[in-house]
Amino acid sequence: MKIDLHSHTTFSDGHLTPVELIQRAQTMQVDVLAITDHDTTDGLAMAHEAAGKHFPALQLIDGVEISTRWHNFEIHIVGLAIDKQHPVLQDFLNQQQQKREERAVNIAEKLAKCGFEGVLDRARRYAGEGQITRAHFARVLVNNYQVNSFESAFKLYLGKGKRAAVKAQWPGMAEAINVIQQAGGRAVLAHPVHYDMTSKWLRRLVAQFSADGGDGIEVVFPGINADKQAFVRELAQEHNLLASAGSDFHFPGRWTELGRCGFASEVLTPVWHDWDLKSSNSSIEEPA
Ligand code: AMP
Ligand code: MN
Ligand code: MN
Ligand code: MN
Numbered sequence: 335m336k337i338d339l340h341s342h343t344t345f346s347d348g349h350l351t352p353v354e355l356i357q358r359a360q361t362m363q364v365d366v367l368a369i370t371d372h373d374t375t376d377g378l379a380m381a382h383e384a385a386g387k388h389f390p391a392l393q394l395i396d397g398v399e400i401s402t403r404w405h406n407f408e409i410h411i412v413g414l415a416i417d418k419q420h421p422v423l424q425d426f427l428n429q430q431q432q433k434r435e436e437r438a439v440n441i442a443e444k445l446a447k448c449g450f451e452g453v454l455d456r457a458r459r460y461a462g463e464g465q466i467t468r469a470h471f472a473r474v475l476v477n478n479y480q481v482n483s484f485e486s487a488f489k490l491y492l493g494k495g496k497r498a499a500v501k502a503q504w505p506g507m508a509e510a511i512n513v514i515q516q517a518g519g520r521a522v523l524a525h526p527v528h529y530d531m532t533s534k535w536l537r538r539l540v541a542q543f544s545a546d547g548g549d550g551i552e553v554v555f556p557g558i559n560a561d562k563q564a565f566v567r568e569l570a571q572e573h574n575l576l577a578s579a580g581s582d583f584h585f586p587g588r589w590t591e592l593g594r595c596g597f598a599s600e601v602l603t604p605v606w607h608d609w610d611l612k613s614s615n616s617s618i619e620e621p622a
Contacts, residue, residue: 337606338593339368339395340412340524340552340580344462345377346399347469349585352381353388358586360389362593366611368395368414368580373430374465375418393611398423399524400514401430403504404539407529408494411510411548414578414605416519423517430504431465437502438466444498445471448491450479468492469584494530508546520549520605522578526569527555527562540569550576550605554595570602577602 342348343355350358352369359367369381378396385392398413416423442454453474460470472487481487491498511521523543526536540551551570555563570577579597583590597604 335365335611336363336593337366337579337597337604338364338581338583338595339366339397339414339522339578339605340370340399340595341367341583341592342371342399343369343377343381343464345374345464346372347464347467347584352377353384355583355592356381356384356389356392356394358583358592359392362591364392364593366393366395366606367592368397368412370397370399370412370414370580372399372465372467373401373427373434374398375416375423375427376464378418391612395609397519398427398514400510401502401504402507402510403502404507404542406494407531407535407539408502408504409507409529409539409543410524411507411514411543412522412524412552412578412580413510413514413517413519414522414550415609416514416517418517420517423513426505426509426513433502433504434466437500438471440500441468441471441492441498444500445475445491448497450475453479471498506546507543507548511543511547511549515547515549520576521547522550522552522605523548523575524552524580525555525582526551526566527558533565536565537569540573540575544573544575548575550578552580553577553599553602554579554597556581556594557589567599567602576605576607578605 343352385394396418400411402409445453456474457470472484475481475487514521579595581595583592
């Protein structure tokens with residue numbers, strides 16, 4: 335069974351609409367898909383409608399990816415199998431969305447000081463009805479100004495400590511975990527190897543996430559060296575966290591394909607272990 339529990343649509347910084355994402359899931363023969371847009375669940379209804387029409391066998395899990403702050407790091411927490419209509423969750427996401435708006439204005443001001451005028455309107459246009467993210471600013475800098483690549487947009491301007499970096503007032507991890515759980519979901523620490531922190535900090539992060547009541551942790555990262563992945567699995571085991579697997583899909587590509595997150599472990603319990611999945615074969619599959 336092919337399971338992917340981390341993906342994005344145009345409702346945040348993904349390139350595919352919910353309908354296109356569902357079609358992609360069909361092409362890639364994904365059986366279970368969680369859509370986890372940044373701080374919004376607005377794409378989920380459309381995705382369910384599309385799945386019903388085009389790919390009824392797909393098991394769609396309602397999800398979200400929440401931005402939080404821990405020390406000087408922005409930590410992402412994925413909520414899985416949430417009740418997307420839960421009022422506590424929606425109130426919380428409204429606040430997150432307001433913070434995104436405020437941050438976008440501040441980023442644009444800083445970019446203007448770097449000589450990039452008129453960035454905000456363009457970034458808003460790219461974001462459309464979805465949540466505005468730094469990825470939209472990066473797209474503007476590459477497409478409309480003389481920045482070479484998406485990567486260098488982050489390296490030079492948008493990344494942590496760079497010229498247009500803005501510290502958003504994200505909530506702490508405990509609050510996000512609590513909201514996800516109140517909405518009936520499981521809280522999963524997203525991509526722990528992507529925070530650019532030392533092993534010592536990562537160990538502290540996972541310990542705090544667990545102490546805050548977190549349920550699970552992503553343990554599969556295509557292209558990440560085996561030692562790092564083994565370290566994350568060791569931390570998962572040490573803190574009794576459920577194991578999740580997701581591609582963090584934003585757009586089709588060789589390294590970033592939907593469903594490329596096969597997960598095999600004899601010791602870790604998958605986050606989906608007690609979900610009512612339709613397939614007769616719910617065993618864990620070797621990575622493709
Ligand atoms: P935000 O949630 O608005 O801070 O935007 C973060 C998003 O930008 C992430 O989810 C990634 O999709 C993207 N991103 C962040 N850092 C980088 C980077 N160094 N290179 C490419 N994409 C990045
Ligand atoms: Mn993203
Ligand atoms: Mn993330
Ligand atoms: Mn993500």
